[in-house]
Amino acid sequence: MAIVETTIVPLGTAGTSVSKYVAACHKVLQEEKGVKYMLTPMGTIIEGDLDVILAVIRKMHEVPFNEGALRVSTSIKIDDRRDKQGSMEQKLKAVEEKL
Numbered sequence: 001m002a003i004v005e006t007t008i009v010p011l012g013t014a015g016t017s018v019s020k021y022v023a024a025c026h027k028v029l030q031e032e033k034g035v036k037y038m039l040t041p042m043g044t045i046i047e048g049d050l051d052v053i054l055a056v057i058r059k060m061h062e063v064p065f066n067e068g069a070l071r072v073s074t075s076i077k078i079d080d081r082r083d084k085q086g087s088m089e090q091k092l093k094a095v096e097e098k099l
Helices: 018-031 051-065 087-097
Strands: 002-011 036-040 043-046 071-078
Touching: 002 018, 002 051, 018 043, 018 071, 036 051, 043 051, 051 071
Parallel strands: none
Antiparallel strands: 002 043, 002 071, 036 043
């Protein structure tokens, strides 16, 4: 199972706010089965099968274009650990236990 952080930034829009684009991207996530996700102030964390996640991010990348953006910059950071099962919650708990 992979944990992926993505940030999708619309460029070439009429204003500086991106919340309507973020909300539209999250509608794609809400419709997707088999992935967990967490919205953060600077991006979105997605957990699940890597192939599924990458396909979902591809769909999300198209959303700002459909909403009128002229350019889209998408960043992806992948944590794909195969020696043991990991999760968003497990990663947070491991750090919190050490605090």
